[in-house]
Amino acid sequence: MAAHKCNIIMLAFVLCGLTYVFVRADIEDTNHVKDAESGAVDIAPKTNIGASLQSTKTEDQTQAAEEERQWEAETNPADAPSDNKADHVHDTMQHLASRPAPYAKDQTQEAAEEERQWEATEVKEADHVPDTMQTPDVPPPTPAKDQFQEELVIRPLHSGDIYASFQFRTMWDTDFLRGSKVSHYRLFPKSLGQVISKFSVRELHISFTQGYWRTMQWGQPFLPSPPGAELWVWFQDTVTDVDDAWKELTNVLSGIFCASLNFIDSTNTVQPSASFKPLGLGNVTDQRFLRYAVLPREIVCTENLTPWKKLLPCGSKAGLAVLMKSEKLFHSSFHSQALHFRPVCQDWKCKSTVWELRQTLNVVFDLHTSGQGKREWSLFKMFSRTLTEACPLASSSKVYVDVTDNPQGELFELSPTTPLLSQAVVLGDRRTYSVYDLTNQATFGQTRSLNMLLRWRAAESGDMLRPLLHGERYVAGYGLQTGEIHTLMYNNHPYRAFPVLLLDTVPWYLRLYIHTLTVSSKGRDNKPSYIHYQPSKDRLRPHLLEMLVQLPPNSVTEVTVQFERALLKWTEYTPDPNHGFYVGSSVISALVPSVVAMDTNSTRECPLFSSFFPCKEESSYFMRVYTEPLLVNLPTPDFSMPYNVICLTCTVVAVGYGSLYNLLTRTFQVEEPSPGLAKRLANIIRRLRGVPLL
């Protein structure tokens, strides 16, 4: 009896243990959610945020999970000009926030930096090249409401690679949003136009990138983009249910671009409060209408390129787009294609707005390794095509080659030569470009085709100016329970500090311990002047961490935060869970002091009247830097486990049940002890003898 009792107790223990294992993960989840929600209840009123900061810091991490808490900079009463300091911080924020304000106003130029510069080039061209040919066939100003421009910039990189950047711009003066159902498309792609008008999109930025842009080797790209797919959209303020519109929009876009954008859901969508302000016109900055999502896992290939090319009015039949052969474009170190839709000014006076669709494609060709030892490249070598004509629909079609580092031809030799030169300030640096105008027949010469050839003379190209801003990120720690995310931000400016906005989106299954957040530069604490933290909710939304940090000159600022890895439900794992889980890039947005402004080298030949104040051109420019995405391993179960557990549980249940059943139904009796061996032997002998048995 005692043995049976023991059996039952054992069974109960085993069962309890198993149940505990199964239920534990769920309980943990619910607890976590509860914590977050209970935290959300006591949102501190905004007036005493400063006071609450101190207390919050001392409290445990669940308190940190307050929703949408915004910490203002705590002004230290010991510092004399406390108000001024706060104001200053506030101003910087405001400046960053309202950065892309209408650029008709001269005070805020940063957002329109690039575009403005490119437009300016045309003006400058005429100035700089007064003695060369004027373009003879200037198209008469047509009353067409839409126009198309295309251009290609080729920049030889210091590493020996080649950076080619295509830009196609379609401008259309129309009203997408007035409820007229009839819409007539000429140059603007119809499929995209329908989507924009259906979902009342004000701004749409989408990029697909394969590879990681190596800032330290290649400098700054014209348009930065994170690895994988990135999508951010500003909706019109007439949209009532933004989440619904966002969900449908991502699904439709995933159909248009043949990408997995349909994997964008609430668990990877955030609403950044400061980092992604509208790049176009308009003053709506209510983040309710903004959605931002990154899919770091997305792999970009030719099936994404084809629909992207289809949006161009000339397709890939004419103009610069003939160069886009996918077998060459994807045989490269870096490939990024993007599409930006936004409202912009129609002209300098900015009296009316037009819609701008800008399609860009950036490629870095690794010619140094694929060029069989020869350091030379040509259009044909890169794209296996040459240019023969401009797109007939384009109002301008140009190829630019960056010759800044090669003023006397000592570094490389470019042929055919072009007399057209253009200067532009790009990303705070003054660059010189050779310009090939494809609308001019003379560009193509006798052979009727343009095949630029660049041959390096010097074995080693000169030193590259280190990029002023640079970011890195990695995961530290060991084991599968906790870890630490390190984000490093480099300010390489020799003497100027500048503020940056850091945006971090971390999936919910990495549970951030926000009380462990430290920001330090040069070994000292660097208190962010603005922090916006939105805690995650399990299976609902990711962590969002935004902060404004002042980077001291010539320093590395390190942001660390610890996290705990969550146990996923077994259906939530990806098909290859041991590969790890991606965490999207952090985004560093900054107003970086211009290199031109940094240039204090007075030995250069320049007029004295221009060199007194160091600030010559725009003193600073807007820049966005993406760090590497992270790959984090989560504790991964053995996936045959559920069946094993079922079998084991069932066996245990069956054994326990069987004993119980026996106890209940059987009757027990003591058998007569069997006779000893001697007696049995004796009996056998007796039987043989016929004598009665013992």
Added chain:
Amino acid sequence: MNTPESTCILERNHGLSMSLKLPAGPRVAGASSESGDGRASFLLDSCLLALPSCTDRENGGHRKRHRGRLAALAIAVVVIAVGVPLWWKTTETYRAWLPVTQINQLAQLQLQLSVEVEVVFSRGTLTAEHQKKVDPTHTRLEEHPVDETTGLSYRYETRYRTATIMEEDALNQPTPAETDQSLHLLSESPCGSVVIYVVPESSTLLPEGVSVYVGQRRTSLLRAGRPMRLGVGLKEVLAHLETQVQQVLKVMSFSHSDITAALSDRVRLDYSSRDGLVDSMRAFKSSPGYEITFSLLNPDPKSHHLHWDIEAAVQSYIQPLLSKLAPVADFSLDSQILYYAVLGVNPRYDPSLNAYTLNADSLSHVINPVEARLGSSAASSNPVLNFLLYVPDARHSPLYITDHRKYTVVSNAFSSPRWGGIMVYNVNGTELPVDINIDMTRVMGVFLAQLRLMLGVQSSTPPPGFLVGPCGPAGLADWELDRLLWSRSVENVATATTTITSLAQLLDQIGNIVINDNIAEQVSAAVASLQLAVGQLEAGNLGLALQYSKEAILQSERAFFDPSLLHLLYFPDDQKFAIYIPLFLPMCVPILLSLLKMAAEARQRRRARQDKKE
């Protein structure tokens, strides 16, 4: 365990129990025959001596056995009464209630279409006594069983009356078109009804040789036949009139062939002729909305600068028709220009025409390469009607489409069933590049005709003696719209019923599908709308019937394509067994065995009792 028959349990005072093997009957006899064995006899004696106490013990054993049996039974009962329902409840899929009986009723579709016909006799068509005698209303019912599950019946409610003075005035207008106009001003007849004015044979209103004039609205003029004048009996007059009225109704409201064609979703039709098949395939399926896209294909933008004023053209040609068709479906219009878009076929040079030709046989290959660039509508899931205007490049110009007999097609256009139409627009410019303004009147004329075909506005040739009035600015007469509404309502009802019944069948067959409440709601709503639509068709309210049938089709499709239906579709039985066997097998085997044993025991006992009786 020893069998209870052969054991007798003895309990000693000190608590030890021992069992004594009692030899079975024959062996006892054998043992006793072996006389001389005192020990054995002693054993027997002692047992006999102890007989009273032994039966006591036996009773105790019996009780124990009884208790064991009861325990086994109780366990079996608990397992069956508690365990199985619990398991069933915890593992069942949620299936909301569906109106199955109503759906099954819909599977047997008996449609009745009611048409209100008003026959107005003008002065001089009926004698005074006939006027008195004529029955003001007359109902005629036609039954057309289509197949075993579908039946059609048409009910024509005819009302006879004489014309009012104002109508007489209207009938005295010089031309039928003007008459039609002024009659329309007098009274507006509801959607789906028909008014027939009978005019005397001598009337000069209708031209020579024309017996019926079909107007723009829902009225027609009918020339009275000869027998009326002769003053024969009223019956003959009406009978003669009836055949004519039927002919008019076939043109103005619906014919049996239209309605059966509309039922094609439910009923497998045998098309006697190829033309019938082609006709039935041309029009788009009924849908709550259509996207109409006009595309200008310019394969050579370098030499041809094309301008088309599509905005104005759409406004003046297409929009009136679409606003008239608004009750049928929602339409959205857009246009685009595609550059470097080429056809899939290389045209052949025909020296006799000094032009390039596209043969009718090769037209089927034209569309595919273009279609990839047209871009399906990303923003909605309605079917797209494509109308392409192709301007051939200078090297393949002019380009003509030839039919099967090698004659060039006058319109230089062709249409593809349920897809759209293509028109080739030749430009002649010697000096390139050339600026061209496209003549939109010519283009839109062709596209409008194609659009009517695609939407199923049938322009069936009227029988001899009929004159169809010119259609108004909308390009669509009211009765043509009615015809469309009739067939569309019937088609919608047929489609929705098949969707709902097949959904019900599917859900019935696959028990693993979860039926959420919202699906059940949609199915119920669809069934309700269907019943309403059928009811309205019976009552003759065409407009309401169409509206309800549209709702029904929307709700049924939404239920059918709901993503939640797919979740547990694949959950095979072998997996279930694999999961449950380790639990159920060890639990059920002892229960089953003990039950079997009990049954065997009971049988034995009954037999023993029978033996006893005998």
